[in-house]
Amino acid sequence: MPETGHPSPSYTISQLAAEFDVSARTIRFYEEKGLLAPRRTRGNQRLYGRRDRTRLRLILRGKRFGYRLEEIAEMIGLDEVDPDEAAQIRKSLAFGERKLGEIHERMRELKLMEEDLRSVAAKLRRRLAQLEGGAPEDA
Amino acid sequence: MPETGHPSPSYTISQLAAEFDVSARTIRFYEEKGLLAPRRTRGNQRLYGRRDRTRLRLILRGKRFGYRLEEIAEMIGLDEVDPDEAAQIRKSLAFGERKLGEIHERMRELKLMEEDLRSVAAKLRRRLAQLEGGAPEDA
DNA sequence: CCCATAATTGACGTTAACGTAAACGTTAAA
DNA sequence: TTTAACGTTTACGTTAACGTCAATTATGGG
Incomplete structure (x- = not known):
């Protein structure tokens, strides 16, 4: 050993x-x-x-x-999982497959969230430019 | 209009x-x-x-x-956000940046979880093959 | 050995995110 | 117009995931 x-x-x-x-x-x-x-x-x-x-x-x-x-x-x-039970292992494998599916779904959703955040940010930046350009504080 | x-x-x-x-x-x-x-x-x-x-x-x-x-x-x-307050908008933008960072981190972690799940599954499949090949139930 | 830290169990408290039930008003189809 | 299905507010209940003591014990450096 x-x-x-x-x-x-x-x-x-x-x-x-x-x-x-x-x-x-x-x-x-x-x-x-x-x-x-x-x-x-x-x-x-x-x-x-x-x-x-x-x-x-x-x-x-x-x-x-x-x-x-x-x-x-x-x-x-x-x-x-009793290691004797092949059925149990198969069940675990199926479970894993489902989880993998979920993970891929999550990845897609993350990309969507990223896009959302970016578009919100873009909107904010436009608003900011407008504020700064249009009404230059009190400087 | x-x-x-x-x-x-x-x-x-x-x-x-x-x-x-x-x-x-x-x-x-x-x-x-x-x-x-x-x-x-x-x-x-x-x-x-x-x-x-x-x-x-x-x-x-x-x-x-x-x-x-x-x-x-x-x-x-x-x-x-009082739309008058540029400072608030800047704060929101900074917040968005942080969230974007988090999202990228999450993406990395999702990939790690995927790998983990795959390796667990591989292990289970090997075990299963062993069970089925080595001790063919009672069929 | 002594003492400051660090850990342990047990018990109760807290917070977020709903669930559930009661008592009542609204809508739409027959 | 009736009535079943749907919706509203109010209020209390529940569950997961810890936080927060308190009383007790362990560990490690001087």
Whole structure:
């Protein structure tokens, strides 16, 4: 069995909290909801490894797209699946397909939002030019 | 003064609700929060026009990206701005720039999520092939 | 060993975004 | 004109996602 040589870095809760700019409470809350499962020190303090950190990143990323924690849990495959059950795997694959569809839809929508913002900005700039040109403040 | 010829279509609350698959309560709620301002019939019932409908679409789009209603209000420029105040317009423009930045960041993240989903799916498919090939059920 | 930080659990509080129910007015079709 | 379906306001309820104590324990440097 090959040794990796990398003992997997570990983080305290406040280190992770600082890195991702969330509160420690938030991170504990995600654990309550079954989204994280860090190891503990003998003193019972949470110890987060590389996987936990990655997972937290995914959670926060999902949140930024308006997914609820419950959905996020599904997306990272935490409902997991007796590995014996091929049917379950097929179900997960179907789920993934749907999510991919949603993602593409989101991409389209982002482009629309971008256009919207640009046109609003253009309108504002015209208004601004008008104000500055037409009525030059009191300079 | 030119007539458009298009009298602007109008919708009842339940028509909009059905079209966008939200409840009427939700639409009224958006109005409470100052995000919509439909006209009324003489009977005091809400009557939504083209603009209202567009705005609702924008609101729901924003929501799908995890923006709160308050932020959405800003984004569609509802904090508006004494049209006399060039400074306010500049502020709005700066706000728009930030939002555009966020949108680009979101696009990057969407691509990352897509990759994540694809790699999870690939893993599942390998597992599935293994299950089906290695232990062919009981067929 | 001591003390300042940092962490833990538990409990209750808060906020956004609606849901739900009641009591009543409006509309449109028969 | 009646009446079923639709809409209105008011008010209270609910849920997700944390915030905020408080009381207790762990950790690490001097």
